[in-house]
Amino acid sequence: MNKYFLYTARFALLLLFQVLILNNVLIGGYINPFIYVLFIMLLPFNIRPWLLLIIGFLLGYTVDIFSSTSGLHAGATVLMAFVRPTIVRLTTGARDPEGSLNPGISDMGARWFxxxxxxxxxIHHTALFFLEVFSFTQLPSTLLRILLSTLFSELLIMMIMLFFGKNRR
Amino acid sequence: MRNLVRFVQKYHFVLLFLLLESLCVYLLSNSHSYHRAALINTSNALTGEVYQTKSNITGYFSLGFHNDLLALENAQLHDRIAELEEMVDSTSHQSDHVHFRHIPAKVISNTVHFRNNYILINKGRLDGVKPDMGIISPDGVAGIVTGVSDHYATALSLLHRYARISVMFRKSGQLANLTWTGENYRYGLVEDIPAHLKIVEGDTVVTSGHSLIFPEGIMVGTIKEYIEPAGSSLNKAILNMSTDFNMLRQVYVVFNSDQQEIDQLRKANIHE
Structure with missing residues (x-):
């Protein structure tokens, strides 16, 4: 019960932060940070893979509704949810994370995170920006947007994790 | 049959992924045309409510500035009234102009940095807003309404792949089209300019009134840079748009009060 409440609250907070504040942020003409994906990253290791995909779709589609787009964020987030198990396996090496651990800084360390x-x-930003442009014609500017936005989103995500991450246990 | 079940069980993760991803791409490709963009209904109750609340709060921060703008616009309107009154005095007969009405509205959500941008306004069907009506700001043209709900409406911003409006050069009256290339929200691209037309930096571009979405003569922007023709008979130029899309707040929905009549005429033409 408590756990579900935590996840629901996190979902709502990240969503509102994204659509009300970050969707209006544009730095230097190229940087749009998207941090709502943090929700997918923080789901427990032992979550069922199919549930991961469904949650990814729901989260992405909700952001879509608020951004007047259709299928854009959903597509990128579903792809991210799909590769998550592989990324987890690759980054944790041979040792499989125990069911009781969560993919946060407190359990896994800042470096791993x-x-x-x-x-x-x-992965998410690459899919997102290419889906948005829907062609490869503006390749250099799309790549620049992907790179800069990824760095900025990552910066924000690490800041959020360092501020709030520890208290979650 | 049992093999099929086993196959689905074994690969359910990949199958579900493919299913969801193709659903997304389907939704996305459907939204990539002007008329289908109208189907996306952001103007539904929940998002409208959330953005309205936010707009109510953030609106206070720029009140002073927008008051100044409104006062300025008021002044200009007064000037215009005076001018028109003079004209009415001098000509007693009814003018043959197309009749346009204005509905004031507030922008409650708007973006400028995506490839396709939308404007959400706080007036909807119950206020008389309908699809294909134009949206103008005090500075110039802003967008075209695509979807309406009871109290809100979504509009295609000029900053959209499928926004294409008919414009003309105020000096010469020559027609051209305005599009947006997606790089900078301050600049639009004027296309299909007849090659013989001499364009000077700073030339004013206004709406042509041909589409009947916008009245004739609404400000669109000024020419910033003329692009040298490359063998084509139709030239291009970069336009400095007069509307600052990044601070759009007070707008007007414009519509032609004779729209129904015009639509009926057009329909009659199609049937014949």
Missing amino acids: FTYSIVMVL
């Missing part, structure tokens, strides 16, 4: 999250953010 940084690697894990930047790969996830990069």
